Amino acid sequence: MKRLLMHSPITVAALWILVYLLITLFPLMVLLLYPPPAQGFWIDFSVALGFIGLSMMVLQFVLTARVNRIESSYGIDILLQFHRYTSLVAFVMVLAHPIILFIGQPETLQLLNFPQAPWRARLAVLGTLAFLTMVMTTIWRKPLQIPYEPWRASHTILAVLAVGLGFGHAIGVGNYLGLFWKVVLWSGMILFALWLILYVRLIKPWLMMKKPYVVEEILPQRGDVWILALRPLGHEGFTFHPGQFAWLTLNITPFSMREHPFSMSSSGDHADRIEFGIKEIGDFTKRIKDYQPGTRAYLDGPYGVFTIDRYWDSAGFVLIAGGVGITPIYSILLTAAERQDDRPFLLIYAAPTWEEITYREAIEDLKKLLHLTVVYVLRQAQDDWQGDTGYVDRELLAKYIPLHRGSRHYFVCAAPVMMDAVEKALFELEVPVTNVHMEHFNLA
Ligand SMILES: Cc1cc2nc3c(=O)[nH]c(=O)nc-3n(C[C@H](O)[C@H](O)[C@H](O)COP(=O)(O)OP(=O)(O)OC[C@H]3O[C@@H](n4cnc5c(N)ncnc54)[C@H](O)[C@@H]3O)c2cc1C
Structure with a gap:
């Protein structure tokens, strides 16, 4: 590693x-x-x-x-x-x-x-x-x-x-x-x-111009998310630490400086196909589905410190995602499964409804390959839902995170309100601040 x-x-x-x-x-x-x-x-x-x-x-x-x-x-x-x-x-x-x-x-x-x-x-x-x-x-x-x-x-x-x-x-x-x-x-x-x-x-x-990529596939995912898969063209691409992100330029020259940051959602160890899970929220992200395979793309990356690779001696990990905040966390899980990581992973994943859980099927598959416990937290649950509902708060976290709080590293990626609430709750539950890592999707 x-x-x-x-x-x-x-x-x-x-x-x-x-x-x-x-x-x-x-x-x-x-x-x-x-x-x-x-x-x-x-x-x-x-x-x-x-x-x-x-x-x-x-x-x-x-x-x-x-x-x-x-x-x-x-x-x-x-x-x-x-x-x-x-x-x-x-x-x-x-x-x-x-x-x-x-x-x-x-x-x-x-x-x-x-x-x-x-x-x-x-x-x-x-x-x-x-x-x-x-x-x-x-x-x-x-x-x-x-x-x-x-x-x-x-x-x-x-x-x-x-x-x-x-x-x-x-x-x-x-x-x-x-x-x-x-x-x-x-x-x-x-x-x-x-x-x-x-x-x-x-x-x-x-x-960046000298190392272009092409769009290989654009696939729909749950929760208004599109998977954008890129392939390096005439070069080897890059491997990355799962959880990192890159600046993406699509269908225009990188000199235009109209690039957007996205976390890679594929395995960090495969340079030949780099995937992103992109949620439709604004001008650029709503157009993703309209691009065709073969479209030119450019990447500046990888960047970021939101990765379990920095904590190779941790006894296990608690991953807390909200909505599209699952993308870097999914990459972390996928890469861990490929590396046959045998440490325990706890994923606490908040989504509006059962139908909108991005990567739901893929996460279920990962349970067969990893020591992975998944807790879905739905804001609007269907009648027969037996799991957790509402928000990821102190009470919910106390129910699932290990008693030896400092034995794990915690990775949180969600909407700003949820990030703030989770950070506060983890602090109150005496999780050491040095063990909590946050990825904010809103830089500006
Ligand atoms: C480190 C990081 C990782 C991210 N990973 C993902 C991911 O995996 N999946 C995902 O769906 N989203 C991710 N995002 C958010 C994504 O970058 C924005 O949703 C996207 O840039 C919005 O662009 P838009 O034109 O569609 O929306 P707009 O409505 O134009 O913008 C919405 C907001 O996004 C931010 N934004 C817009 N353009 C840019 C830009 N060029 N650079 C930086 N911020 C911008 C601004 O705060 C803006 O107010 C990530 C953001 C960061 C910082």
């Missing part, structure tokens, strides 16, 4: 945080140490905040560039959560920078008079506005009803604008970047961010 990491995941994750802090603070230390700042504490402090805010903004490009080594330490949802929070911190710093300046030197307020202000001040105003728009359209994307794809495109443009204008402002002011090597240092950081954009937008799609 392949191991994801050579070192302990916690050590690697801690190391990345250290690297993050060093990169955030390093340019600031260099800028402030030599020659020493001399404009008075508050002005220097405000400038320091501006520079930290700028380096944090540059680092956002790293967080979202899907660098596999970083992603495999945390998982994409934690990384994106971190991206969201650090963006807000950077925004507060960028805003605090002029506010402190205006309080300390009220005459600088006239820099806000846009038509008459010098270019360096105009760049700052425009950069801050770009940053503000980016933050607002992200926080209120859903209430503002901005569709995901235009939002994503505008997010990148606004980010580039905010960083570029911020850097232009810092060079224009010059006080702290007066020496040539300091300009070189900051230019290096900005070029690095630009290179990352180039990599994500051009190099990665180009690499």
Whole structure:
């Protein structure tokens, strides 16, 4: 069995945080140490905040560039959560920078008079506005009803604008970047961010173009789900850790950046046929059934840390799925069956009705190959239903999970409300938090 990491995941994750802090603070230390700042504490402090805010903004490009080594330490949802929070911190710093300046030197307020202000001040105003728009359209994307794809495109443009204008402002002011090597240092950081954009937008799609896939089959499944089976074309494809996901581009060029994340639902050990279980919910997913075999597809993956492969010494697993959240869990079970894994698996699977249990027949078949107990939890049960009904709550979990809570690892994938409720219930039932792993299908 392949191991994801050579070192302990916690050590690697801690190391990345250290690297993050060093990169955030390093340019600031260099800028402030030599020659020493001399404009008075508050002005220097405000400038320091501006520079930290700028380096944090540059680092956002790293967080979202899907660098596999970083992603495999945390998982994409934690990384994106971190991206969201650090963006807000950077925004507060960028805003605090002029506010402190205006309080300390009220005459600088006239820099806000846009038509008459010098270019360096105009760049700052425009950069801050770009940053503000980016933050607002992200926080209120859903209430503002901005569709995901235009939002994503505008997010990148606004980010580039905010960083570029911020850097232009810092060079224009010059006080702290007066020496040539300091300009070189900051230019290096900005070029690095630009290179990352180039990599994500051009190099990665180009690499994907060289490894295309074709649609082999599209089959209906229970619960408004379609199985999309892909075959690698002219290359070997990839194996993956069951539970991982990939970004799928279908019937368009990968340069269009209109890709969607889906968990693989097939066995992780078969590179020659990769399957996804896709539920109809929106524009893209409702069109899946209309594609024909032979359609071109591209995959960027595998990604993710939602896999039992990281816990090879666990005594067994508790898998908790809601609706289409079964896809990564089904892959985990299928792969385990093929690998003749003899550990106990408990699957707690919530679905609206008996008829809508995705992969129901296949799961029943897996019971013959695995030490697998399945608990279906139906929201609307038929009259003769003898099993559990309602929600996966603390009481239901207490009935089924082992008494030695820490002897198992728990994998949860469901709708956000169910994920929150299950996480809380597991916590109350004293399942160690380090043993609970969640896969969120809603990244943005
Ligand atoms: C790690 C992960 C694994 C997933 N695995 C599965 C799976 O196995 N099966 C399944 O049915 N669904 C899965 N999803 C959800 C799937 O990605 C969305 O349902 C799909 O992208 C919705 O697209 P749409 O255009 O049909 O719907 P829309 O109505 O346009 O979007 C619905 C919501 O999906 C999200 N979304 C839309 N487009 C994208 C995009 N390009 N990238 C990221 N998020 C987007 C947004 O939050 C959006 O508000 C997974 C999501 C993630 C993050």
